Amino acid sequence: MLTLDLKEIFKISDRFVGSYELKPEDLKLPSEIGVIKEPVNVNLEITKDKEGYKIRISIEGNVELECSRCLETYVKDLTQEKTKLLQNTPNEEGVFMLKPKDLEVSFLEEPDIVDVAQLVREEIILSIPMKPLCSPDCRGIPGYQVEFEEETKPQKRNNSFAILKDLLAGKGGR
Numbered sequence: 001m002l003t004l005d006l007k008e009i010f011k012i013s014d015r016f017v018g019s020y021e022l023k024p025e026d027l028k029l030p031s032e033i034g035v036i037k038e039p040v041n042v043n044l045e046i047t048k049d050k051e052g053y054k055i056r057i058s059i060e061g062n063v064e065l066e067c068s069r070c071l072e073t074y075v076k077d078l079t080q081e082k083t084k085l086l087q088n089t090p091n092e093e094g095v096f097m098l099k100p101k102d103l104e105v106s107f108l109e110e111p112d113i114v115d116v117a118q119l120v121r122e123e124i125i126l127s128i129p130m131k132p133l134c135s136p137d138c139r140g141i142p143g144y145q146v147e148f149e150e151e152t153k154p155q156k157r158n159n160s161f162a163i164l165k166d167l168l169a170g171k172g173g174r
């Protein structure tokens with residue numbers, strides 16, 4: 001249902017167009033990356049190319065991420081459109097040499113078979129930043145800076161107190 005057999009499809013047509021509504025349970029996004037709560041809409045257009053299959057993917061949806069600074073949950077828009085090339089694994093048909101310069105290439109796990117959910121999951125993961133921010137000028141957790149200072153100050157005080165005590169006890173020098 002969510003896999004496309006391109007060999008069969010291109011026997012009868014030279015262009016494939018499909019629309020999908022992928023549910024969170026189809027996408028199985030790892031929860032440490034983000035949480036998808038609503039279905040993601042996907043449009044695919046695939047044409048056969050001498051170098052593989054050219055695929056245009058457009059994605060519409062949202063993902064919930066945790067801001068890496070303030071740790072608040074926020075929603076990121078996943079809307080994107082991308083064209084890439086799908087190729088069978090390099091050793092299968094020797095297509096590895098034909099690497100186009102301008103298109104991103106993905107290799108198919110199974111020759112001529114596209115797993116739509118997996119393809120979309122990969123694109124979603126690629127579009128999520130390593131350190132998500134709820135806004136570019138997020139100021140972090142309110143009060144965190146203050147707490148941090150309060151934690152370090154007593155330590156410094158302890159250290160200098162210890163040094164002073166040593167000095168007074170005559171260990172510090174002469």
Ligand SMILES: [Zn+2]
Pocket residue numbers: 067068069070071072133134135138139140
């Ligand atoms: Zn934030």
